[in-house]
Amino acid sequence: MSEEAFDQEVDVLVVGSGMGGMTAALVAAGHGLDALVVEKTAKYGGSSALSGGGVWVPNNPVLVRAGLADSLDRARTYMHSVVGDRIPAARVEAFLTRGPEAIDWLERNTKDVRFRWVKGYADYHPEAPGGEPLGRTLEPVPVDLRRLGPDEETLNTNPLMKGPAGLWTTQSDYRYLTQALTTWKGRRTVLKVAIRTWWTKMTGRHMTALGAAGVARFRLALKDAGVPLWLDSPLKSLIVEGDAVVGACVDHGGVEIRIRARRGVVLAAGGFERNAEMRQRYQQAPINATWTSGAEGNTGDAIVAGQDVGAAVDLMDDAWWFPSVEASGAGLMILAERSLPGCIIVNGQGERYVNEATAYVNFVHRMYELDEPGVPTIPSYLILDQRYRDRYPFVAVPPRRPLPRYFDKYGIVTRADSLEELASKLNLPPDKLAATVARFNVMANAGRDEDFNKGESAYDRYYGDPGNRPNPCLAPLTKPPFYAFRIVPGDLGTKGGLVTDADARVLRADGSAIRGLYATGNTSASVMGNDYAGAGATIGPAIVFGYVAACRLAAETPVTV
């Protein structure tokens, strides 16, 4: 209860400046509402800006225009095969039916928010009913950051997404860059990207792609719409009157101010990946908050604020897992590296236990399921040979280039001239590792992984090397030296949070909606349940439910008590 005066009034207060929050603010403004975005850190964009910028929304107008034969029915079938009954059908249906509407709205009502299809980026379970081998992923159209003016400085950016020598790349190009030495398409793509980068330099432009381009485009649209974005302004608590949320306390310029939100508050402050205490409390051990690649500011503040006013939470034990190399207190995500031919991942007994190329969330689920004393899968070890290093990049280190010195200094890589020596350095049983590699090599030469079907799925092959025959994901490990990297359960962020309904309203445990309170993105329990439908299945729903929340807020009468 609160009788105190407010320092500021808006129609809609949005907490968090990722793509979910920015969508909500933009759509609210588009409906004539007065919106304000508050961001905790000194930079805007959160994980959305650090990301690859993939946006998974089935059957949307960009896909339709590009000629993909998708339909609501197919998408529904697929979502059912991926999510099952884990999430209420009405919420899944809202994602599927409102998704195309959201993308359409953004294209029609902004001049800057623009996406294009990443053709060929298969859904993560393309062989499941309704799955799409050509993919349903969009990515933001690259943008010149100079257009942001002074806001270029405060855009969150990910140094790991930058290519060597200032190369900038799109999602569509990335897979081909890994084939620079092995396919003509790879070579042509390197040339294209190099010319593009050179041209960017010559013309003095600050071109960027991926998630940073997406957030930059949303930022331009917010400016056009006259929506203010306050940096260094964390949400502290929600203000409740009667049974409704009517505003929030926000730290602004070092002073705590009370903001009244006449229609409601949209919580879009990301997950709790950077909160060690919450991770220990909700998630399976071993876990810590440094293996994540998520944004620094994502410490679960909005989830806790929601719980404080009676909201229920779900999926808190899960995350957007990503097998990652442990690198001096951080996680380096391992994506294409797992699909490219000539690498295996083994447990503490030197045995393979999973299709290395499998989608990242499923991979780490398997790590946790199988981890047990004596046969640990956490950590696991990714092992590759010199042939692999001669052909393919490894976490942004181009092929044939030496791994950076800090890899050795911080024990990120272990090298050996024989598998036996490697096993002894890693404390793995040498005979078992030798047997694993011997069996793998026979299967690789035959082109068929009889143990885990690596390279059978269209998703595995997306990041494989088509120049490698007979299987784009399999090659024997024979050429010393051998390299090993410790693999831990990293993540892109957490996926558990406040329970919301089909309108993005935050719910109590009894299923009733908390008036005036909405959530989207990783602050809310994901519509994907325990799985991950395709590249962009976190940002896609964040955008869709940001849109849904704002539409609902526009239709609501102001919250009065």
Ligand SMILES: Cc1cc2nc3c(=O)[nH]c(=O)nc-3n(C[C@H](O)[C@H](O)[C@H](O)COP(=O)(O)OP(=O)(O)OC[C@H]3O[C@@H](n4cnc5c(N)ncnc54)[C@H](O)[C@@H]3O)c2cc1C
């Ligand atoms: C390297 C990387 C690559 C990825 N690639 C993809 C991809 O291609 N496709 C995809 O779908 N997903 C991808 N992800 C995951 C995706 O980026 C996130 O799941 C998604 O961006 C979350 O969006 P959000 O709006 O919930 O939160 P965010 O984008 O993280 O934004 C939340 C914001 O809220 C702010 N905040 C936190 N607490 C407060 C507070 N108290 N008050 C005010 N503000 C607060 C944070 O500082 C942050 O800026 C990737 C993630 C990473 C790290």
